[in-house]
Amino acid sequence: MSLPYRSAIATTDDPAADRPLPHLDEDRWMRPYRPGPWRVATAALALMLASYLLFAALIMAAAGDPQGAAVCLLVAALVIGATLRLLRVGVWVSGKGLRQTGFFGTVTVPWRKVASVRTAQQPVRVLGLPRSVQGQALIITRKGGEPLRTQLTDHNADFLGRVEAFDMAADAIEGWAAELR
Numbered sequence: 001m002s003l004p005y006r007s008a009i010a011t012t013d014d015p016a017a018d019r020p021l022p023h024l025d026e027d028r029w030m031r032p033y034r035p036g037p038w039r040v041a042t043a044a045l046a047l048m049l050a051s052y053l054l055f056a057a058l059i060m061a062a063a064g065d066p067q068g069a070a071v072c073l074l075v076a077a078l079v080i081g082a083t084l085r086l087l088r089v090g091v092w093v094s095g096k097g098l099r100q101t102g103f104f105g106t107v108t109v110p111w112r113k114v115a116s117v118r119t120a121q122q123p124v125r126v127l128g129l130p131r132s133v134q135g136q137a138l139i140i141t142r143k144g145g146e147p148l149r150t151q152l153t154d155h156n157a158d159f160l161g162r163v164e165a166f167d168m169a170a171d172a173i174e175g176w177a178a179e180l181r
Helices: 037-063 066-088 163-180
Strands: 090-093 097-101 106-110 114-125 132-142
Touching: 037 066, 090 163, 097 114, 097 163, 114 163, 132 163
Parallel strands: none
Antiparallel strands: 090 097, 097 106, 114 132
16 A cells, blocks of 8 residues: 555656655655645735734834834744744654644654554534534544544644545545554
8 A cells, every 4th residue: 555645656667667756755744735725814814914014114114213113023023933833733744753733832753652543523623712513533642542632623724614625634644654653
């Protein structure tokens, strides 16, 4: 069984025809799904806010207010940094293991320490807000019985309204786990 999203094989009469293409490196961390529209829209709005802040800093600097310009520049840098971190949130896989990246922290688990990866019906939070609904979640359990924090659900910013995309992403991560555990 080939790894999901890794099935591109070089097709020639060359003896090395069964090798993966050079850009398909198994040791590279990759997210087996694309960021969803809610995450991308939030990032776009935040970057638009940062551009207004940068423009305000330029106007303040031209008007001779260096303290106001510095404050606007600092706030814009914080907004840009938070936006880039927001875009990195998710579950990443490689030949080394599974990485769960949150907004404030990252947990990396080698494949040999992953006990199970499965989907389950349970109450999930909508877009990370306090409201919960019944939905599907990807449950990743480490050896020793302790599960990782649930991050991949069908109601998070990547999959809200895209149940098929959640199923494909969960199947891809489960496929990586089945092959590399």
